[in-house]
Every structure is written in structure tokens, then in C-alpha cells.
Amino acid sequence: xxxxxxxxxxxxxxxxxxxxxxxxxxxxxxxxxxxxxxxxxxxxxxxxxxxxxxxxxxxxxxxxxxxxxxxxxxxxxxxxxxxxxxxxxxxxxxxxxxxxxxxxxxxxxxxxxxxxxxxxxxxxxxxxxxxxxxxxxxxxxxxxxxxxxxxxxxxxxxxxxxxxxxxxxxxxxxxxxxxxxxxxxxxxxxxxxxxxxxxxxxxxxxxxxxxxxxxxxxxxxxxxxxxxxxxxxxxxxxxxxxxxxxxxxxxxxxxxxxxxxxxxxxxxxxxxxxxxxxxxxxxxxxxxxxxxxxxxxxxxxxxxxxxxxxxxxxxxxxxxxxxxxxxxxxxxxxxxxxxxx
Amino acid sequence: xxxxxxxxxxxxxxxxxxxxxxxxxxxxxxxxxxxxxxxxxxxxxxxxxxxxxxxxxxxxxxxxxxxxxxxxxxxxxxxxxxxxxxxxxxxxxxxxxxxxxxxxxxxxxxxxxxxxxxxxxxxxxxxxxxxxxxxxxxxxxxxxxxxxxxxxxxxxxxxxxxxxxxxxxxxxxxxxxxxxxxxxxxxxxxxxxxxxxxxxxxxxxxxxxxxxxxxxxxxxxxxxxxxxxxxxxxxxxxxxxxxxxxxxxxxxxxxxxxxxxxxxxxxxxxxxxxxxxxxxxxxxxxxxxxxxxxxxxxxxxxxxxxxxxxxxxxxxxxxxxxxxxxxxxxxxxxxxxxxxx
Numbered sequence: 001x002x003x004x005x006x007x008x009x010x011x012x013x014x015x016x017x018x019x020x021x022x023x024x025x026x027x028x029x030x031x032x033x034x035x036x037x038x039x040x041x042x043x044x045x046x047x048x049x050x051x052x053x054x055x056x057x058x059x060x061x062x063x064x065x066x067x068x069x070x071x072x073x074x075x076x077x078x079x080x081x082x083x084x085x086x087x088x089x090x091x092x093x094x095x096x097x098x099x100x101x102x103x104x105x106x107x108x109x110x111x112x113x114x115x116x117x118x119x120x121x122x123x124x125x126x127x128x129x130x131x132x133x134x135x136x137x138x139x140x141x142x143x144x145x146x147x148x149x150x151x152x153x154x155x156x157x158x159x160x161x162x163x164x165x166x167x168x169x170x171x172x173x174x175x176x177x178x179x180x181x182x183x184x185x186x187x188x189x190x191x192x193x194x195x196x197x198x199x200x201x202x203x204x205x206x207x208x209x210x211x212x213x214x215x216x217x218x219x220x221x222x223x224x225x226x227x228x229x230x231x232x233x234x235x236x237x238x239x240x241x242x243x244x245x246x247x248x249x250x251x252x253x254x255x256x257x258x259x260x261x262x263x264x265x266x267x268x269x270x271x272x273x274x275x276x277x278x279x280x281x282x283x284x285x286x287x288x289x290x291x292x293x294x295x296x297x298x299x300x301x302x303x304x305x306x307x308x309x310x311x312x313x314x315x316x317x318x319x320x321x322x323x324x325x326x327x328x329x330x331x332x333x334x335x336x337x338x339x340x341x
Numbered sequence: 342x343x344x345x346x347x348x349x350x351x352x353x354x355x356x357x358x359x360x361x362x363x364x365x366x367x368x369x370x371x372x373x374x375x376x377x378x379x380x381x382x383x384x385x386x387x388x389x390x391x392x393x394x395x396x397x398x399x400x401x402x403x404x405x406x407x408x409x410x411x412x413x414x415x416x417x418x419x420x421x422x423x424x425x426x427x428x429x430x431x432x433x434x435x436x437x438x439x440x441x442x443x444x445x446x447x448x449x450x451x452x453x454x455x456x457x458x459x460x461x462x463x464x465x466x467x468x469x470x471x472x473x474x475x476x477x478x479x480x481x482x483x484x485x486x487x488x489x490x491x492x493x494x495x496x497x498x499x500x501x502x503x504x505x506x507x508x509x510x511x512x513x514x515x516x517x518x519x520x521x522x523x524x525x526x527x528x529x530x531x532x533x534x535x536x537x538x539x540x541x542x543x544x545x546x547x548x549x550x551x552x553x554x555x556x557x558x559x560x561x562x563x564x565x566x567x568x569x570x571x572x573x574x575x576x577x578x579x580x581x582x583x584x585x586x587x588x589x590x591x592x593x594x595x596x597x598x599x600x601x602x603x604x605x606x607x608x609x610x611x612x613x614x615x616x617x618x619x620x621x622x623x624x625x626x627x628x629x630x631x632x633x634x635x636x637x638x639x640x641x642x643x644x645x646x647x648x649x650x651x652x653x654x655x656x657x658x659x660x661x662x663x664x665x666x667x668x669x670x671x672x673x674x675x676x677x678x679x680x681x682x
Contacts, residue, residue, distance in 0.1 A: 003450040010476045013444075017457055017474065044439060044472035046489070048389060055396075055472075057487050059441035061479050098385060100400035100485050103354075109344040116358055131385035131396075135354045137347075138402050144441050144485035146398050148387070 043086055045156065052156055054149040056086035062141040069184045072111045074206045075141070076118025082231070083147035084126050085210035085286045089229040091157040091219020092149030094212065096131035097123060099145050102138025126212055155219040157227040159244035162291040166225050168251055168310035169297070171214045172287040173259045174234055175278030179267035180205025182278075189271055197263035208286045215288060217304050223297075227290040232283040234258075238318050239332035241291065250315030255322045259307045281333060384427055386497065393497055395490040397427035403482040410525045413452045415547045416482070417459025423572070424488035425467050426551035426627045430570040432498040432560020433490030435553065437472035438464060440486050443479025467553055496560040498568040500585035503632040507566050509592055509651035510638070512555045513628040514600045515575055516619030520608035521546025523619075530612055538604035549627045556629060558645050564637040573624040575599075579659050580673035582632065591656030596663045600648045622674060 005013060043056040060066065060082060066075050084094050099119060103112065123129050131148075151157075180201035183190045190198060211229070218224045226245065230237050238251050260275050268275035291312055292300060300306065313319070318330040346354060384397040401407065401423060407416050425435050440460060444453065464470050472489075492498075521542035524531045531539060552570070559565045567586065571578050579592050601616050609616035632653055633641060641647065654660070659671040 004446065005444050005448045005450055005453050005476075006446040006478075008450065013453065013476045014474075016454065017471070020457055020461055044437060046394075046437075053387075053394070055439060055487070055489065057439045057441045057473060057485070058475055059443055059477050059483070059485055061443055061477055061483075063480060064478055096385060096387075098396060098398045098487065100398045102400055102402055102483060103346050105345065105347040107346045109346055109349065112346050112354065113357065116361055120361055130358070132398060133355075133358070134399055135346075135351045136400050136402055137405055138483065139404060139480045142400070142402075142443060142479065142483055144398070144400055146396070146439065146487040148396065 043090060047153070050153055051150050052092070052153055054087055054090050054092040054151060054156075055146065056083055056149075057144065057146045058082045058086065059142065059144040066141065067181070067184065070206050072114035073118035073121075075143070076115040076120075077122040077207060079143040079145045080119055080122035080126065081208055081210045081286065083145035084122075084212060085229045085231065087147055087149035088210045088212045088215035089157060089227050089288055090149070090151060091155050091215045091224075091227070092151035093216055094126045094128040094147055094149045096128050097145050097147045098132040099130060099143060100133055101135045101144075102140075102142030103135060104139065104141060105137055107141065126210070151219060155222065157215065157219050157224055157290070159226055159228050159241055160246065161225040162241050162245045162249050162251075162312050163225060163247050164249055164312050164314040165294055166291040166312040167294050167297045167308050168238075168253065168289070168291055168312060169306040169308050170230070170234075170259065170287050170289050171211050171304070171306060172285070173261040173264070174230070174280075174285055174287060175260050175264045175275060175282060176201055176204035177208060177284035178278035178282030179264040181282075182267050182271055182273070186271065190267065193266060193270060197266050200261070200263045201267055205284070208284060210286050211288050214304055218288070218290060218300070221296070221300050221303075223293045223300060225291045225293060227288055230283060230285050230287050230289050233281045234289065235280045235318060235330050236283070236332045237289050241289070242316070242318065248314065248316055250313040250317045250319065251310055252313050252315070252319040252321060253310035255320060257307065257309045259309070280330070384431060388494070391494055392491050393433070393494055395428055395431050395433040395492060395497075396487065397424055397490075398485065398487045399423045399427065400483065400485040407482065408522070408525065411547050413455035414459035414462070416484070417456040417461075418463040418548060420484040420486045421460055421463035421467065422549055422551045422627065424486040425463075425553060426570040426572065428488055428490035429551045429553045429556035430498060430568050430629055431490070431492060432496050432556045432565075432568070433492035434557055435467045435469040435488055435490045437469050438486050438488045439473040440471060440484060441474055442476045442485075443481070443483030444476060445480065445482060446478055448482065467551070492560060496563065498556065498560050498565055498631070500567055500569050500582055501587065502566040503582050503586045503590050503592075503653045504566060504588050505590055505653050505655040506635055507632040507653040508635050508638045508649050509579075509594065509630070509632055509653060510647040510649050511571070511575075511600065511628050511630050512552050512645070512647060513626070514602040514605070515571070515621075515626055515628060516601050516605045516616060516623060517542055517545035518549060518625035519546075519619035519623030520605040522623075523608050523612055523614070527612065531608070534607060534611060538607050541602070541604045542608055546625065549625060551627050552629050555645055559629070559631060559641070562637070562641050562644075564634045564641060566632045566634060568629055568631040571624060571626050571628050571630050574622045575630065576621045576659060576671050577624070577673045578630050582630070583657070583659065589655060589657055591654040591658045591660065592651055593654050593656070593660040593662060594651035596661060598648065598650045600650070621671070
């Protein structure tokens with residue numbers, strides 16, 4: 001039977017594209033002062049003197065990215081945040097976003113206006129503006145953002161530099177968005193959940209923020225060896241850093257060090273789920289995952305709140321050291337578009 | 342009854358977005374050396390010394406842009422051409438494209454590969470490369486391209502500079518894509534159409550080309566006062582130039598001067614349609630529409646094949662002078678997404 005795109009999933013498809021682009025004479029496309037660095041992730045770097053212009057693009061669709069619980073304002077905010085988060089992971093300052101829209105015919109004008117307000121509010125929050133876009137008719141609401149940012153070349157954060165001995169850290173609590181969606185999708189189970197926790201986790205699910213300031217500060221520190229944003233789950237992103245590195249690295253994380261907030265713990269407990277699952281395998285937290293030179297970590301931590309969660313090894317594997325002292329190897333199984341699951 | 346997005350159409354929606362962005366403090370977003378010029382069309386200009394980086398984004402969807410008659414290779418080529426055409430209209434040289442994809446689960450891997458090959462072939466044709474992208478699951482095939490180009494600031498072509506007295510010209514024959522789709526959608530009617538004509542019009546419908554070289558040459562000429570690409574039909578694009586101009590212009594076109602190829606005439610004749618309708622109201626030809634200083638027109642024409650089709654007036658209207666000497670005012674009714682029709 002002929003194979004379908006869902007048989008190989010997002011990562012397999014991207015590998016096929018990269019295989020083909022490497023075959024074409026990519027290196028001949030260096031023009032004047034404009035040289036490109038194309039990445040295995042969603043961003044392209046354009047060389048401009050001492051800076052890179054970073055260009056990233058992310059498409060969001062109703063059926064995959066916008067649950068019914070999300071307001072139009074939150075939908076607009078999310079397309080901005082998702083794109084800005086890719087820039088944050090590279091230490092770039094956002095300067096503008098273009099948004100192409102596919103709109104269902106029957107979308108109400110009021111809904112459209114709320115969505116645009118959400119887009120513009122978040123642009124302002126991230127210190128940039130909406131600089132272009134187009135509108136089309138679509139079966140399902142589809143928003144494609146293209147975000148531009150700038151970063152000093154010497155500071156840019158990439159996925160590929162982690163080395164054995166580096167410390168692995170994240171910028172904040174993990175599993176909050178997962179806990180939020182758990183509450184939203186099973187409201188009845190959580191009637192007696194403390195409203196403070198409820199609001200906290202739901203806010204992270206419906207109105208996430210990108211770690212722009214942290215990304216810029218980390219980039220300026222000059223001691224981050226690799227970085228990415230956590231959109232598809234911690235283990236999946238760790239796998240990305242391992243695959244990007246040319247040093248044949250592995251990463252070991254420590255269960256006891258993984259920051260999981262009280263709210264996420266409560267939600268997991270009430271739904272009989274493992275809070276560690278929320279933290280390891282669910283995405284949408286938009287925290288940054290990074291590796292830092294060991295001897296400089298404590299110094300950076302004074303300026304930017306960071307949680308050490310593990311170390312870079314030379315094992316070639318993702319390993320977890322549980323609280324009880326046992327060790328296990330983890331397989332990446334974060335959210336992947338078009339995978340069979 | 343609450344109004345829907347389809348009640349006001351694409352142009353109305355874009356007006357609403359522009360109204361809101363003008364309210365926000367856009368001018369505070371000038372960063373370091375990066376100032377923006379945002380346009381009423383789909384492109385943003387980023388100031389880089391003596392050049393502009395031009396960024397344009399266009400989303401294409403199966404139900405609107407890819408008829409069943411289009412192969413996967415042609416689908417891939419089209420998303421590149423549509424984006425490159427926006428750059429051509431500004432006189433910019435394409436340097437790279439990012440393509441975000443929404444793929445139906447059941448798309449065959451072979452179809453996907455053919456589409457990627459089409460994308461890469463056309464990138465090569467336009468002298469640039471695919472520099473990024475992402476894949477998602479979607480109800481219908483959705484491709485969103487973001488194309489980057491460069492142009493000398495002094496040369497950039499904009500929509501807004503036409504002045505009374507200028508000559509209105511196009512870079513090639515109009516109505517070819519319309520004729521091609523007419524044949525494709527009504528095959529039985531055209532069994533005895535000369536196969537040379539048939540192939541010619543179908544090629545223009547399914548595998549259009551962007552006028553990149555012409556755009557660059559026209560930009561360098563320094564005498565083009567305004568320009569756009571014809572994606573939504575000649576009259577609709579003329580309306581865009583009139584609206585963009587701050588000189589209160591009108592445009593008069595001459596029926597006898599509008600270039601309509603023999604193939605399009607034959608198709609119109611066999612389907613009992615008016616070939617002028619093909620040329621005026623159907624889009625997808627991707628020729629450039631431009632206005633040129635009158636005294637330099639003949640000189641430019643020596644270097645770049647141009648068809649003079651009219652003149653810029655101060656009437657504020659779009660007028661047509663028919664072959665029989667009568668005159669009429671035309672209303673823009675080209676293709677508009679989300680309009681009621």
C-alpha cells in the first residue's frame with residue numbers, strides 16, 4: 001500500500017525536505033552580503049554585518065491548535081507567541097510579524113476583530129508590530145505567522161552546541177499547559193480544585209507567554225551552548241538538542257530537579273495522572289531548554305531564574321535518574337504533527 | 342443578524358486591520374537600523390543601509406487555489422511563484438523562501454515528495470532556495486510561503502506613485518490563465534481546439550511564472566512610477582493603483598491595446614465568452630501592471646517587452662475606451678477572497 005504522510009510524521013517529512021535541499025546547490029545562493037544559515041528547525045538566519053536577521057514561520061490550525069475553550073483574543077495572541085518563542089530560543093529580539101490568515105466564511109466579524117485585537121495586543125507586549133499579511137477563505141481557521149527578529153551574531157543561540165559536562169536547565173515550571181488542558185477538557189473532575197491553581201494552569205494553557213527577555217539575556221551571557229523552546233514536550237526537545245549536536249552527546253535529567261508547580265501536581269493527583277508525564281511529554285509550555293557551561297551556571301542563575309534539571313553526557317541517550325535512585329532510558333514521544341500516535 | 346467575514350470580503354477585512362494598526366503606536370517600533378515601511382499590500386520593507394529587505398507572505402489553500410487538474414509538482418511550483426511575484430512587483434531579487442505546510446493525513450508520501458520537488462525546482466528557477474518551514478496536520482492542503490528579497494532603496498517599485506499623464510503598461514498577454522481554466526473545466530467543449538493553443542493556455546493556468554527579471558529591470562530603469570502584479574484581474578489591480586496614489590488619479594485603458602493572445606481568443610470564441618472578460622476580470626496571469634513616465638516609455642520598451650494599455654488620468658475613475666469609440670466606467674470586480682459574489 002502506498003505510504004501516507006501520517007506514516008512517517010512531521011520529523012520524517014522534514015528530514016525528507018532537508019535531504020532534498022542538501023542535494024540542490026544551496027551554497028551558490030550566497031548573494032552580495034546576504035548569506036543564509038538554514039537550520040533544521042523553523043528559523044533561517046540572514047547575515048547582516050554584525051547581526052543576524054532571524055526569520056521563523058509557524059502555521060496554526062483550528063483542529064490542532066485552537067481548542068473550543070480558547071477565545072478569539074487568545075487565538076490571536078497564541079499565533080504571535082508561538083512565533084516569538086522561536087525567536088526567543090535563538091536569543092533574538094522580535095521586530096515584526098506578518099500573519100497570513102485562512103478564515104472560514106461563516107466566521108463572525110466580531111470574532112475576527114477580537115482575534116486581530118489579540119494579535120495586536122501581543123505584538124505590543126513583545127515590543128513589535130504587525131507588518132503585513134493576507135486573508136483567504138479556508139475550511140478551518142488557519143493562521144500562519146512569520147516573525148522577524150535580530151540578534152548579534154556572536155550571541156545567537158543555536159541547537160547544536162551542547163557538549164558533555166554542560167548543565168541542562170529550563171527557564172520555568174513544566175507541565176502547566178498540560179495541566180491546564182486537563183482541567184479544561186474534564187471540568188467536572190476539578191470542581192473542588194482550589195481556584196487559584198485552576199486559574200494558574202488554565203492561563204498557561206490558553207494564554208502562554210514566550211520567554212523573550214530571558215532569551216535575550218541568555219544570549220548576551222555568552223555561555224549558553226545550545227537552546228530551544230519547549231513546544232513539543234521536554235523529552236522531544238532534549239532529543240532535538242542531542243540530534244543537533246556534533247559531539248555525540250546524551251542528556252541525563254534528574255526527576256527530583258524537574259520544576260513542577262503545585263497547581264500541576266494537584267491537577268495530576270485529582271485526575272490520577274503522573275505529573276512527571278505532564279512535564280516530560282506535553283508541550284506548549286514555551287519555556288526555554290538550554291545547556292550552559294558548568295562553571296558559569298551559578299553566575300547566570302543570579303541574573304535569570306533558571307532550573308538545573310540535568311547534565312550533558314556522552315551516552316548518546318536520554319536518561320532519567322528517578323528519585324528512588326533507579327535510572328531509565330527515555331524515548332522521545334512528545335507531540336508530533338501527522339504522526340500515527 | 343451579526344455580520345460575517347464574508348459580508349465584507351478580503352479588502353474590507355484588510356482595511357479593518359490597517360485601521361487598528363494605525364491606532365497602535367507603530368512609529369515607536371523603529372529599532373536601531375531597522376525601520377519598517379508597512380504597505381497596504383502583502384509586503385513589508387525593512388531598511389538595511391542602501392537596500393530594502395522585502396518580506397512577503399501568501400497562503401494558498403486546496404479549495405481556493407489548487408484545482409484537481411493541478412499536479413503536486415505544479416502545486417509546489419505555484420506557492421513559490423505566487424510569493425515571488427509579489428517581490429517581482431517591487432523590483433526585488435528573491436533570496437529565499439520559507440514554506441509552512443498544512444497537510445491532510447491521507448496525503449500520499451509520493452504526492453508530498455512531488456510537491457517538495459516542485460517547490461525546489463521553482464526555487465532554483467528563481468535563483469533562490471528553500472530556507473525553512475514547518476509541517477502540520479490540516480483538513481485541506483494549505484501552503485503558506487514567506488519570501489525574502491532585496492532591492493536598492495532608490496529602485497524599489499511601490500503601488501503609490503502613479504501621476505496623471507503616465508503611461509499604463511503590462512508585461513505580457515492577459516487572460517491566458519482564465520482561458521486555460523476554461524479549457525480544463527470544460528474539456529469536452531474544446532476537443533477540436535488546436536493543440537498548440539490548448540497546451541499554451543493550460544500551461545499558463547497550471548504552471549504560471551513570475552516576472553522576476555522584468556521587475557528587476559523595470560526597477561533599475563528608475564522611471565516606473567507605480568507597479569503591482571496581476572493576481573486578481575486587471576481591473577482590480579488598476580483599482581489598487583488608483584487607491585494607493587495620493588494624486589487623486591484615474592486610469593483609462595483602450596480595448597484595442599489590451600494584449601490578448603490568439604489562444605485566449607480561440608477559447609473565448611469556442612465557449613461563447615467575451616475574451617475581454619478574461620483579460621479584465623480574471624487573475625492568475627502574474628504579469629506586472631505598471632505606470633511609466635510618458636517621455637521615457639519608448640526607451641524602456643526597447644529593453645523590456647511592454648504593452649501600453651492606457652494612460653493615467655485625473656478622473657478618479659477606471660474608464661475603458663472601446664474599439665467602437667464609446668467609453669465606459671468599469672467597477673473593480675476581480676477575484677476577492679471571502680466576498681459574497
